[in-house]
Each structure stands twice: as structure tokens, then as C-alpha cells.
Amino acid sequence: METPYFKVKQLTDGVYAVIAKPGAGAMSNSGIIDLGKEVLIVDTFTTPDAAKALKQTAEKLTQKKVKYVFNTHYHGDHTFGNQLFQDAIIISTPETRDLHIEKNRIGDLETEKMEMEAYLKQLENRLINERNSIAKSSVTNQLHEMTKVLEAIDELKIIPPNHLFEEKLVLEGENRRVECYCFGGGHTESDAVLYLPEERILFAGDLVLEKLHPPIYNSEMFLENLQKLSELEIELIVTGHGGIVQKGQINLLIEYLNHLRKIVLEKENDLSTIRIPTNYADWLGVDGFKRNVHVVFNELKTK
Ligand SMILES: [Zn+2]
Structure with missing residues (x-):
């Protein structure tokens, strides 16, 4: 069904x-x-x-x-x-x-709406220039989902x-x-x-x-x-x-995390050169990999 x-x-x-x-x-x-x-x-x-x-x-x-x-x-x-x-x-x-x-506290509704509208606009602009098909479908999906959230925001109760x-x-x-x-x-x-x-x-x-x-x-x-x-x-x-x-799938994710930790340590002086490994090239997520590189870098740095 x-x-x-x-x-x-x-x-x-x-x-x-x-x-x-x-x-x-x-x-x-x-x-x-x-x-x-x-x-x-x-x-x-x-x-x-x-x-x-x-x-x-x-x-x-x-x-x-x-x-x-x-x-x-x-x-x-x-x-x-x-x-x-x-x-x-x-x-x-x-x-x-x-x-x-x-x-998840919803603050001032008008401010929240304005911020969300700005974010949606930003996603729309990215779509115009994005050539990579995986990035394109990630951004499109995020745009559609967040549009639904914006439409529902008046009704949201935490x-x-x-x-x-x-x-x-x-x-x-x-x-x-x-x-x-x-x-x-x-x-x-x-x-x-x-x-x-x-x-x-x-x-x-x-x-x-x-x-x-x-x-x-x-x-x-x-x-x-x-x-x-x-x-x-x-x-x-x-x-x-x-x-x-x-x-x-659990092992696949363990491998992903271990791999990420390894390459971040190897290239800690030049994170910007890290590319998405080919094994994960078709994984979706708006900027997910880039964000993960920085999260792991900050985590390992403070150890
Ligand atoms: Zn979650």
C-alpha cells in the first residue's frame, strides 16, 4: 500500500x-x-x-x-x-x-520563515550551475523537502x-x-x-x-x-x-567511517584536496562528504 x-x-x-x-x-x-x-x-x-x-x-x-x-x-x-x-x-x-x-525550538516564526526562504533561494541558485548529477539530485531533493517544511511551519508544534x-x-x-x-x-x-x-x-x-x-x-x-x-x-x-x-550495510558504514578518519589524518594539512572516494561517489547528501571531512578533522584535532 x-x-x-x-x-x-x-x-x-x-x-x-x-x-x-x-x-x-x-x-x-x-x-x-x-x-x-x-x-x-x-x-x-x-x-x-x-x-x-x-x-x-x-x-x-x-x-x-x-x-x-x-x-x-x-x-x-x-x-x-x-x-x-x-x-x-x-x-x-x-x-x-x-x-x-x-x-527544535521554533523561535520567531517570521524570522524562521525568512531564513528558510533564503536557504531555499540558495538551493535554487545552486541548481542553476550544478553540473554533477549526484549533487543535482541531492540539492533538488533537499529543495523539495524543505519547501514542504516551510509550507507546514505555521502548524508545527514541538x-x-x-x-x-x-x-x-x-x-x-x-x-x-x-x-x-x-x-x-x-x-x-x-x-x-x-x-x-x-x-x-x-x-x-x-x-x-x-x-x-x-x-x-x-x-x-x-x-x-x-x-x-x-x-x-x-x-x-x-x-x-x-x-x-x-x-x-553496517560493515559498509564502518568501512566508510574508518576510511574517512584515515584520509583526514593523511591530508590534515590540505583538507580541500580530499575527494569523495569512488566507492561512495554515487551516495547522496547535500555537501555530506565535505561536511563529514570537517567534522572528523575537528574531532581528531582535539584529541
Ligand atoms: Zn538524523
Whole structure:
């Protein structure tokens, strides 16, 4: 089944991956998990319209109410839709809750709108001169997504998680057991995952992405986190952005991070000469690689 915002893929009885359509306002992937008597949603998209479609889809597919929402991390593309689930138990780590309140705070609406309009204009201008097809599709996608956010900004309400866990939380449903883990951060200060041990399915948030330069907060934490994830028995991973992948994707990302750390150390005196390695040449993300080079450089410099 599908809506204008996403496609739904059933992974097993009562477990669905909800894969965002590019440029439509959902902006990240989600999950619907039927626990037996109630339903759990993994992340809530960016715009209220996409989140509303998610809620309706979950209720239609399962004929049950959404009781739990799990926020993998604080980024707006995974949490702005929380406002559609205000009567649910919204789960995250304490850090994610605090960052969501602090960093996603919507300030003066007119100023926010002006800044966003300027940013969209900047993206439009870049498109005129951009020749590289990968960069072009990255910028186009960003332009479409951010246009949807701007259209929705008047309606956005920041709803923080209301049920906190530090490292592990288990939910025992009638039909299945769900385990929430936080092994630290890497993509942000705090990144959690949702794991179905019997089905061996992982909802990874932005710790596992497909064909996209993973935005890095701290590469060492990221590597440690991925190492922990790779110890889980996993058959399928629902990525934060991209599709449904297999466990090998974790190793691919570990290689990416290690490679990045290596070349930054080698060329620390001339970062501008670092080019995207051919293995990752077709990965999307507006300036993702360049930004990662600088993040890793700053991280290694302060060690
Ligand atoms: Zn993110």
C-alpha cells in the first residue's frame, strides 16, 4: 500500500517498514509494529500531513490504536510528526528529549520563515550551475523537502517524548517483544534503535542509511555504536533514509567511517584536496562528504 508520502512494506505478520517517498514531506522512514493489543510507531516524519497519513495507515492496517511512539533521535525529520500522537506514550532517551526541546525550538516564526526562504533561494541558485548529477539530485531533493517544511511551519508544534530510558527498555506485547537500545551516539549525541529479537529486525534510525553520506556528530562514537549493533542477530534493517537493507550495510558504514578518519589524518594539512572516494561517489547528501571531512578533522584535532 502507499500514500502520497510513503510506501508501506510488510516485513512479517504485523511488522511494516514505512519508506518515505523523496521530496514529499515525510523525509525519513518509519515503522509500524503491531504488539497485539496496541501499536507502536518508530519515528514520526517531518510534516503534520505525512504524520497524519502515518497514523491513519497504522490504524487501518492493524485496526488498533497507536499506544507507543519511539523517537530514535531528536532530528526534526524524525520527530516533528509527534504532534499527531500527543495521547501516545512517546519514548526516547533523556538526551534526545532535551535536544528535541532545545534544538527544535521554533523561535520567531517570521524570522524562521525568512531564513528558510533564503536557504531555499540558495538551493535554487545552486541548481542553476550544478553540473554533477549526484549533487543535482541531492540539492533538488533537499529543495523539495524543505519547501514542504516551510509550507507546514505555521502548524508545527514541538511535542517532546514523555517516557524516558537510558540504555535498554523492553516492551512485552501480546504478540511480540520489542527491545529499545541506546549504545550511545554518533549521528547525534544520542541515537537509539528498536530491535525485534524474534523477527531479527532492526529499525536503525539514522545510524544505518543507504546510499547517503551519513551525517556525523562524532565518528568515534558512531563506530562504537555500529560495532554494538553488529553484535545483534539481524536479518533485516529498516534504514532511517534509504530502503530496507541487510546486515552487511553496517560493515559498509564502518568501512566508510574508518576510511574517512584515515584520509583526514593523511591530508590534515590540505583538507580541500580530499575527494569523495569512488566507492561512495554515487551516495547522496547535500555537501555530506565535505561536511563529514570537517567534522572528523575537528574531532581528531582535539584529541
Ligand atoms: Zn538524523
